[in-house]
Amino acid sequence: MAELIDVANAMFTNKRNWVNISDEDKEKFFFIFNRYFAKKYPEKSQLLNLKVIDKVSALNLWYNFMLDKPFPKWFWSKSEKSEKSEVNDKDYKLLLKKLKVKPNDLDYLIDKHMDFIKEELKYFKEIEKGN
Numbered sequence: 001m002a003e004l005i006d007v008a009n010a011m012f013t014n015k016r017n018w019v020n021i022s023d024e025d026k027e028k029f030f031f032i033f034n035r036y037f038a039k040k041y042p043e044k045s046q047l048l049n050l051k052v053i054d055k056v057s058a059l060n061l062w063y064n065f066m067l068d069k070p071f072p073k074w075f076w077s078k079s080e081k082s083e084k085s086e087v088n089d090k091d092y093k094l095l096l097k098k099l100k101v102k103p104n105d106l107d108y109l110i111d112k113h114m115d116f117i118k119e120e121l122k123y124f125k126e127i128e129k130g131n
Contacts (some may be wrong), residue, residue, distance in 0.1 A: 001022075001024070001025065002020075002021055002022065002025040003056040004029055004032065006021070006025075007021055007025055007026070007029050008035070008075075010050075010063075011033075011062070011063050011066060012066065012071045012072065012075070013071060013076070015063075015067065018063055023056045026055065026056045026059040026060070027056055027059075028057075029059070030055035030058055030059045031055075033059060033062055034048055034049060034058065034059075034062070036060075036075055037062060037075075038098070039074060039075075039087070040072065040074055048061065048062075086110075086114070087110055087117065090105070091121055094121070094124055095117065095120065095121065095124070098120070098124050099120065
């Protein structure tokens, strides 16, 4: 039985070792890999996200897709929330309430559309001062 790191190494770094990964291991780890690939390739991941999919073949597809690509530095990393520090907890909660969005959606807006977030914060704070 291979570990997750063994499968990852065979897929990304020691590609010749892919033949040593058993079908049972591929089936066992398909969901995890598909989930991680969804960070960068959401469309492709969604196509493979079927309850009845042959997990071995699907993981082999990911392997072949990554065959000519370098090690993906983004693969194991958590989502960056570096700009979230610009929004303090009080403002974050205010935005969640006023924008009526989920935390993940707000994190995305903070990451990709900080100018919008700043404008909205300014607007909401002006409204609160008026009340």
